[in-house]
Amino acid sequence: MDSFKNYIFFWLIIILTWTATGTDGFKPLGRFRQSSALVGNKLYFFGSSVIVQSRENIILDVTLSTLNTSNPLWFLSNSSVPTNSAFASACVGVPFKNMIYLLEHLNTANDVSNNIIVYALDTVSGTWSIPIMSGTIPVSRQQFQAVNDANGKIYMFGGFMSSNPGGVLNDINIFDTFSLTWTQGSNVSAPTSRADFTATLLKNGLILYLGGGDNINMVEIPIYNTYNNSWSKMIATGDNIDPRNQSQQLASLDTTLNPYKWSVKSMIGNNVPPSLVFHSAAIVGNFMILAFGQKGVNNAFDSNNLNSQLYILDTRNYSWVTSTSTSPNSPNPQNPSVTQIQTVFASNSNSLITGVIMAIPIISIVLLAIAGFIGYWLFKKNKRNDIVRIAGSKNTG
Numbered sequence: 509m510d511s512f513k514n515y516i517f518f519w520l521i522i523i524l525t526w527t528a529t530g531t532d533g534f535k536p537l538g539r540f541r542q543s544s545a546l547v548g549n550k551l552y553f554f555g556s557s558v559i560v561q562s563r564e565n566i567i568l569d570v571t572l573s574t575l576n577t578s579n580p581l582w583f584l585s586n587s588s589v590p591t592n593s594a595f596a597s598a599c600v601g602v603p604f605k606n607m608i609y610l611l612e613h614l615n616t617a618n619d620v621s622n623n624i625i626v627y628a629l630d631t632v633s634g635t636w637s638i639p640i641m642s643g644t645i646p647v648s649r650q651q652f653q654a655v656n657d658a659n660g661k662i663y664m665f666g667g668f669m670s671s672n673p674g675g676v677l678n679d680i681n682i683f684d685t686f687s688l689t690w691t692q693g694s695n696v697s698a699p700t701s702r703a704d705f706t707a708t709l710l711k712n713g714l715i716l717y718l719g720g721g722d723n724i725n726m727v728e729i730p731i732y733n734t735y736n737n738s739w740s741k742m743i744a745t746g747d748n749i750d751p752r753n754q755s756q757q758l759a760s761l762d763t764t765l766n767p768y769k770w771s772v773k774s775m776i777g778n779n780v781p782p783s784l785v786f787h788s789a790a791i792v793g794n795f796m797i798l799a800f801g802q803k804g805v806n807n808a809f810d811s812n813n814l815n816s817q818l819y820i821l822d823t824r825n826y827s828w829v830t831s832t833s834t835s836p837n838s839p840n841p842q843n844p845s846v847t848q849i850q851t852v853f854a855s856n857s858n859s860l861i862t863g864v865i866m867a868i869p870i871i872s873i874v875l876l877a878i879a880g881f882i883g884y885w886l887f888k889k890n891k892r893n894d895i896v897r898i899a900g901s902k903n904t905g
Contacts, residue, residue: 534584536566538814540786540802545598545608546570547631551790551797554610555593557811562592565629568799568818570792576831577779577818587634590627592618595650595668601685602660606631609639609662609685613648613670620670621648626683643690646681647671651703655715657734660685663693663715665732668703676701680732697739699730706752709734710763718761719752726751729761729768746770756783756804758826777828781819785809795832796821 539556546552551568555561565588569581591614601607610627613620616638623645628637652667662683669675678701680693702720709715715732726749729742746769749759762769787801798819802809820829 533579534566534582536564536582536584536816537561538816539800540811540814541594542788542800543593543596543598543610544788544790544799545600546790546792547600547606547608549792550631551792551799552598552608552629552631553788553799554589554598555596556800557594557786558814559592562594563588563590565589568797570790570797572793572795572832574833575792575795575797575820576833577820578830580818585634587629587636590616590636590638591625597652597654597664599654599656599662601628601656601662607685609656609683611654611662611664611683613650622671624648624664624681639688641683641688641690644681644692645690646679646692647677649677652677653705653707655707655709656685657709657713661734663707663709663732663734665707665715665717666702666705666720676703678702693732694737694739697741699739699741704752716761716763721751724751726770742768744768744770747772756807758821760823760826773826775828776826777822779819779828779830781817781828782815783807783809784815787815791823793832794822794824795829796823 536553537558539553539558539561541557542553542555542561544551544553549569549571551570553564553566553568555564565585567583567585569575569583574581589610591612593610593612593614596610596612598608598610601609608629608631610629612625612627615621615625624647626639626641628639629635630637646664648670649664649667650670652664654662654664656662662685663680664683665680666677669677678698679695680698682691682693683689684691699717702717702724705720705724706718707715708718713734715734717730717732718726727744729744731740731742732738733740744761745767746762747759749755749770749772750757758773758775760771760773762771781798783804784798784801785804788799790797798821799815801815802811803813803815805813820832821827822829822832
């Protein structure tokens with residue numbers, strides 16, 4: 509009986525130890541120049557300028573009822589990026605908004621391509637593919653931010669030309685993820701060439717392009733109208749805004765006013781980030797999630813000084829918080845866009861991802877338990893075979 513107890517105890521220790529290490533969570537190292545995309549309550553990050561991280565596909569659970577900065581829920585995906593990804597842009601497309609399209613300048617051999625390459629990640633199956641595209645495929649580029657609308661179209665403007673002869677671009681190209689077709693947008697009244705900018709799509713179909721170099725005037729805002737394929741600009745009012753190159757300002761642009769109005773916000777809260785460049789920012793509900801990037805010290809940024817912490821801004825009071833569920837204005841925190849959540853649920857994306865994450869430990873524990881039972885059965889069988897049978901013994905055959 510003691511042998512049996514010891515054997516069971518041995519297997520319980522193995523199972524509990526494995527379970528503890530398996531559910532402890534993955535914590536990514538600092539990185540910069542990654543791309544990101546939000547699907548449901550999962551925020552995906554692709555690649556890095558750090559070569560050993562350049563094929564990594566990592567996922568952050570941004571469920572607002574549980575998201576916090578001390579113990580964020582990270583996952584390292586087995587679906588590695590097909591190329592050494594950096595300086596790229598990721599957008600969500602159809603069907604069911606569960607596909608992520610990574611717009612890259614490198615092919616699978618890590619050579620610079622003459623034309624833009626699109627890698628598609630199915631977030632349900634976790635598989636990558638290279639769509640067969642048609643239309644006028646634009647030249648290869650990097651250091652740009654593309655944006656997607658609700659109708660499956662991706663808008664790609666500007667960037668730095670990757671192939672010879674190089675140079676900065678100011679063309680706009682549209683990728684239809686339904687038909688996998690590229691078309692070129694209007695260049696009439698297009699803004700000056702730029703790279704390293706941000707692109708924000710408003711609900712009224714307007715894309716605002718902010719920043720993009722040392723000499724970019726933040727007051728003059730280029731606007732692309734996705735409904736009628738035209739360019740315009742808005743001269744914003746309000747506070748003076750530094751160019752976005754290594755600025756330490758936190759600024760907001762009120763687009764409900766005409767003209768738009770800039771406001772510089774104080775850096776307040778109990779989780780204020782350092783100065784960052786080449787980081788990722790995503791709006792989830794009422795919160796802005798800040799991740800990765802190079803940290804600045806005395807206005808100097810070093811590729812060896814990388815941020816691995818998470819920062820959360822409550823956009824209702826512009827306070828940096830440590831948890832979305834304990835924010836003073838969040839008695840009932842919202843999850844990401846209701847439309848996205850419903851669409852993802854309809855495609856089983858969210859439930860499948862959770863199922864995969866949970867099923868792996870459960871299946872492994874079951875296998876360990878079965879192995880333990882078989883081992884114990886063999887142990888008892890061998891023990892019986894070792895017994896010397898004597899007449900009158902209870903084990904006499």
